[in-house]
Amino acid sequence: MSEAGLAQAVKKMEDAGVSPAAISVFSHYYQVLEGEHTGFIPEETISPLTSVDCLEDYQVDPGQAQAALAKTVMIKLNGGLGTSMGMDKAKSLLPVRAGLTFLDIICQQVMAARKEFGVSLPLIFMNSFRTQADTLAALQRHPGIEVSGLPLDFLQNQEPKLRADDLSPVSWEKDPSLEWCPPGHGDIYTALYGSGLLDKLIDAGYRYAMTSNSDNLGATPNAQIAGWFAASGAPYAAELCIRTINDRKGGHLAIRKADGQLILRDTAQTPPEQMEYFTDEHRHPFFHTNNLWFDLVKLRDTLIERDAVLGLPLIANHKTVDPADSQSPAVIQMETAMGAAIASFKGATALLVPRSRFLPVKTTNELTLVRSDIYDLGDNYHLHKVNDQEVAVNLDFRYFKKIADFEARFPAGVPSLRKAQSFKVSGPYTFGKDVKVQGRVSLETAEEQQVAAGTILAG
Template structure:
């Protein structure tokens, strides 16, 4: 098995009952790590990419309905929302009217089944940390499970490695911190290792739609399913035009050496290429993480590679205890789900509207989602009713953690339909029916409460 560090990591995984395909996949990336590979994608090796738009795709109602009837849905649901101070599945966060992300997702699926007479199974890829809470929350939807298919499968786990020596971390006071998920690129390994890929094929499903559970815009839309089915592509990703808020994130490009589409994440970008990464006029598209793939093509690719798809390595450096930067540095070996696009010849990108990309990564995003910028329509889809999505920047000292954020919006979010930006510096508690009009900044050195019905107008800076 090679080095002592790798032997120790493999033994630890096997002792924990990790699937052998996942063990061998981890070993594949460990060897790359040992060789000093970083997974970096130099700017000089890529060029900008263009793509067709979904708005221009002609799909008949018949083709759309036929495609959605042979589509299954997976939601990535392994995240705990630790960056927002959570210790359970982020998808259990309340969005509005007592409904969580999971509630809305379940109701979207049940509505689509009824509309199209489609089985449309919903399966969640949970982590060992999110499984129990998630299944408890979905137990109320008795019609959600599809006979012969599980409601969840588990993301694999792997040892975190000490940056000094690449040996598995030992952390007796919280053994959970010794483990990490292998990134959402693990979905392909887990699908094969659990047998779910074969089961879906046996039951007559032809394609999978995969998306994040914290993106309520990622509805398994029949029109998109029809486009993908008729394209003949083995793999496709929905992309959106990058905005200022996406400047520091990953993007699509085309590799010069072979013409394949690649997804370059921030962690794969060299320091000297950060300026190019952030150039929205050069690299114009980012991933929604809404992914479609042909089940048969995926099985063939995995079988040909002994279960190891060979996605680009992401070397993610953290500390043993994420809340304590003084603890030892560790390396998490990860891969990105979307990077599989470079594996498949004929893979495609399709530009979609921002209505299919409403991610919640911070409490800034959560405030917009809970506000009147969006309305929940028939079928439990979100519709943007504001002309533009406002830029929100809440003071991290008071609003980063969900529990503190909610204390400061006890009556709900302010009206943001006519806002272009809201910047909050300091400790402000919002009363009911507050309105933000245009570009507004609030600044204070001491705790302040905003009265019910207060209106802050364009270019206003309120200091207290």
Template sequence: MTSDHPAVEKLEKAGAHPMEVAAFRRRLAQLSDPDAGKVPGDELSPVAPLPRLVDLPEPDAEATRAVLDRLAVVKLNGGLGTSMGLDGPKSTLEIKPGQSFLDVIARQTLALRASTGARLPLLLMDSPTTRPPSLERLAAHEGLADQGLPLDFLQGIEPKLDAGSWEPVEWPDNPELEWCPPGHGDIYTALAASGIAAALLEAGVRWCFVSNADNLGARPDPRIAAWLAEQEIPFLLEVVRGTESDRKGGHLAMRDGKLVLRESAQVPDGDPSFGDLTRWHYFNTNNIWFDLQAITALQEADPAAPELPLIVNRKTVDPTDKGSTTVVQLETAMGAAVSSIDGAGALEVPRTRFAPVKTTDDLLVARSDLWELREDGSMVPHFDEQPPVVSLDKAHFGMLRDFEARFPAGAPSLIDAERLEVRGDVTFTGPTTVRGSVVVEGPAEVSGTLE
């Protein structure tokens, strides 16, 4: 596909930055490959044991301040909680009484600034929809915006393509649905196109720590920051040891002597290798660290850099109408830069740094006594590696409104639980403690001790 593809013209007419256009052109060119984005398991080999966070030394106070003073914290905040029935940013969802993800992030940032004396700017990568409510939430935290930089920047957009013709789809009923974000791999382009990357470098910031806004465990760790600076590692992906729960997540592997991140959408049809935990030991947390100077140098040589594998996502143009036109969205994953940046590496971290809230099952764990929110905003886990397994009946607990109606007394105590499975319509009418492995069958109303 050439640069005069109608989708490129549509993007240019919308006022996209030249770097955004260059990145989109690359994705279009990748789409021309009949096996676009596919990574067969027989081309990969397992990863040798990686360095571990637990083995990194703790920097002293002076070194901590110095390294955090040159670090920016970036949170991916473009997601809406539609899968849980929300119509706003998931990051504004309450995870502890009166405290949303964004409140916790703000408290963590302010506490680290106060304890270390570092600037530690905080930035959200927002969408136009998440921006207003998110900034309003952050405005409640005095001093947070005193960083000489904006608190956010916008992710890019691209035209959705008709799955049959690969032409830009038209949807007159709602033209906004003709557009989509290009995946979180867009962060490198969005930082540059927005001018934020240049502003950070001008302010003396060299490193970025990026994570999902809904990951309770993702805090900037001075040990990692100091190690990156000392070893001059341009890009780092945090990974965890794989478990059964990771079978749908991206795993790390080796290909042609380089690390590669393979997402489930990149597995060819009929390839059974993806869920093989005996081969793939490390799984992606979506916590990454990178050197802004190194990324900027790559982009000066190639405006579409870093080169990322294509992920072809098939959907309908109207997500609420399964009968609407089938489209393809051309996406990339930010962690995939591990294979395209010379000197990139990976670090094994405890699972407590990987605690995303994707479902109401996860939300119940977050709201329970398994996680303690402390004054400095730190979310302290009261479990070792893995929290208890929670499985709630999706028909009755999948949407937030239904979920909250069935826990009028708040989340049960899960600190002594191994597993909680709820089948059917169950209401936890009063304070409840779960011990061991428990299955609750509905319809029922329960409280007290379940064991």
């Protein structure tokens, strides 16, 4: 092991005030990185997960559901900048519906649940050092969202980017902030523990956490799931959806043959020659939504027992220190995934939930869908799908990938998709007001084209 490289990195973290728990976890993964590891989970070492509890079949006493939700805290992962869509601030600050951002809608969902069930339901964001200021400023527009005695956010840890050639912490005088990176959303457990927030939540009487991505407006407060999780006695649970042919890239749960433990397997953990098994939606019929529930007390006990190291699989992300400069030094960012923690808890379980709880926005294709009229925003600020069929959107990323370009090409809003089956755009189109898409529509042009206001595009 490069003792000098690890020592330099630890010293850098200590000087920056990084928590001892985070330094312990970093040191663990540094040694894993130096060792010989593939991170692969071969098909022959697992059994497919073929049956799980189904939320729609589960009946929970309303009183028990309310009692469980009263002990639940809602945590939203909010460290992403939305750089893939050309943003330079928290992705959750992107307008989604009627001028409301992801953050606005999340706050209103929580306020509605508090009123309906008579619970405190704290809402806490896990920010990165790049999203914290903008997010806290935006939360000022929501008086009453903060629960007395608890913060609105906690910071994801930061760690040094490591030079790919010798694993020493990289130096970049042009912009020293680029010397640091977040350790992936698997850091949530370390950050909760090392910041002291985990103890504070438990001391305040909270027992359960429901965690999801801030760009998934389907992951709403749910008393029925809270009641199911409390009654299960499980330390940890993942929400799953039925996998379709369009979900072949998403991670899935499986049963490790060696000990019967539930584990998460993603694309990067599948040997290339076995991808046919990974992408088979019949062999592995459920996908992982990244909506997670965990018992705060059992999490704390486990972290104490393991010196803050849950032992999640390492993701070695190879990049350049300046993502915008391909000639800058090559670096490795050590990351982990939040959902992989299911393997760290004996007795962990899963729940099959409706597809409505999985509405992530990763690209402008998904943004088109959630902004369209195939969804209504209810009084409780839940997105309700108003048509039965799935609509496939495929926008030309040359002209629609960045949010500024997307807005310029849909200046009066996205077309109506209520009667659409698919909507594909190839080329530089700009759309007028009240355009309607019906059936399967595919547009293609090499030159600038304007789709006039009121046009009905019928496939």
